[in-house]
Amino acid sequence: MSVGELEWCYQVNALLYRVQKQDKQALQSLYELTSGKLLGLIFRIVKDEPEAEDVLQDVFIKVWLQANQYDGKGSAWAWLCVMARNSSLDRLRKIQKHPHVSTDEDEELLNSLTEEFDAHNNIALNRCLYTLKNQVRKSILMSYLHGYSHSELAKTMSVPLGTMKAWIRRGLQELKLCLEA
Incomplete structure (x- = not known):
């Protein structure tokens, strides 16, 4: 992992700890730092841009409300990715939509x-x-x-x-x- 990537990961961890203390500015900074990558992950699952944006908004509401559930085991980035993935799957189930993926090649x-x-x-x-x-x-x-x-x-x-x-x-x-x- 490069120095820049390590610094980015430390930043995400530090911001999530501040969000646990209900720091609204930290939530804004966390959003600015991670939303692009999370939106890409979400979009790959839901395959619909407006739906992906809605899921991203839901994820950050959950981050605000559930930040105290992050216990520091593993990276904060991985925790955010799992939250985004699970929220995406929940949205798919809710709208009964399924992404098309070829099973012939990975x-x-x-x-x-x-x-x-x-x-x-x-x-x-x-x-x-x-x-x-x-x-x-x-x-x-x-x-x-x-x-x-x-x-x-x-x-x-x-x-x-x-x-x-x-x-x-x-x-x-x-x-x-x-x-x-």
């Missing part, structure tokens, strides 16, 4: 996942993703990048739900270990 998914990282992180992420079995890699990418639920993936890939959950859980554990190495 190259497009991989490219869209890595576009927000620098070249060094792209190499590490690509290397680690390609150490996973093909169906595990595809399941993780379709779930975390395009918002498929575990049950939708199980049906799409014709496997039992328990198998899908195990693939994703073990795959994420393998990715974490690989990226930490």
Whole structure:
């Protein structure tokens, strides 16, 4: 991770701690710092710009109301991404809309996942993703990048739900270990 990226992560963490203390200016600064990237993540899931903007607004309302739920384990940025992903999935379920994603190739998914990282992180992420079995890699990418639920993936890939959950859980554990190495 570059010095600039580390500084950015520290800034996000510091701002979220200030938001926990109900600092409105910190929320504004956090929004300015992260909203572009979060909107990109949300849009990849909901596939509709006005819906994505609404979800982003909902995410920051939740950040304001639920900042105290961030316990400092892991990065604040990851916490924000999980909140954005979950809010996006909730919106999809609410409007009963589903993104169209090709299940034939995961190259497009991989490219869209890595576009927000620098070249060094792209190499590490690509290397680690390609150490996973093909169906595990595809399941993780379709779930975390395009918002498929575990049950939708199980049906799409014709496997039992328990198998899908195990693939994703073990795959994420393998990715974490690989990226930490």
